[in-house]
Amino acid sequence: MKITRVRAFLTAPEGIGLVIVRVETDVPGLYGLGCATFTWRCTLVAQAVEEYLDPLLRGRDPSHIEDLWQLMTVNSYWRNGPTLNNAISGVDIALWDLAGKTAGKPVYDLWGGKNRPAAMFYRHADGRDPQEVLDNVLRYQSEGALVVRCQQSGYGGQVQPKWDGDFPGLYYDPDRYARSIPKLFDYIRSQIGFDLHLLHDVHERLAPIDAMRLAKELEPYRLFFLEDPLAPEQVEWFRRLRQASATPIAMGEQHINPVEWRPLIVEQLIDFVRAHITSIGGATPARKMALLAENYGVRTAFQGPGDVSPVGHAANLHLDLSVHNYGVQEVVVWSEQARAIFPGTPELRDGHVWPNGQPGFGIDFVEAEAAKYPVTSVKPIEWTQTRWPDGTIWTP
């Protein structure tokens, strides 16, 4: 079998630009699908696939997945950046899909088989105050969720900038935010007890010492994990955070290079690896990350927001099922229009994501449906322009 063409498709059924890669072969009707979604720079990824990876890969044997991953990674000479990693991921996930279809098996069977019938997921509860968050927690619990993420009023609520004009952005007060979160969990635990797993995402919005203080203050509420308490650039602070607090830590949706996650795993400074699998280069590096983590007692919690396509969610699910050290899976409830584009999108029920048992990742891509939702405008992103009250821009 030979690769005849590698194509990228852009579609936005829910207003978020998704990048899908299709690896076509000389076997009629046989192709693989991958997710290459770096939504904030989606047209660049599509261009990298069409203009650089397609000519590199045509004529090659698609079963050489490891070799092709290594080739794509070193071929640009400079490597480990999010744009090219996503382009590589699109091909890598598609090659695994193709391998499964060729074998007539789900991909998890190529990865050692299932460790569990389905993967426990978590939902996002938001609200302007503790009562509104609680109402949403109870709603998700009644729908079967076993784990719920709790966020309140977007990091303490927007504040007015001290000065108008020169530094536009979304202003928030990190101290107000940090003070609000222990009160939120105190209220929710007082109302529902401890049987439901809860977690919270700091989204790197605090100075390191304030993140440490928050992790300590949250100990009584037994979080499933505290997510991204520190920016990826503040890796040394994880050693101090670990000494100071027993709140479980999840980290890594912004990781792009193995040197960023390796010390966190090997020194056992975190409890959950949380890669956005397309940003690290696909399923091949995600599996290696999971296997390394297993050796050190660290579990997986791969990122699963709306800017991972249903193809990427399907790949997440096959990873979740096949690794021993699975933790939890973030999920999206996809709309009818998204499901029409992606038949076979994984089903959510009873607090878990379920596989459909079909060969490959069990998901398809309907080009004609995708074309109904073009990526029409690429505007500067607002939510990554977050600022502290004095105007200082901060990691989003």
Ligand code: MG
């Ligand atoms: Mg997050």
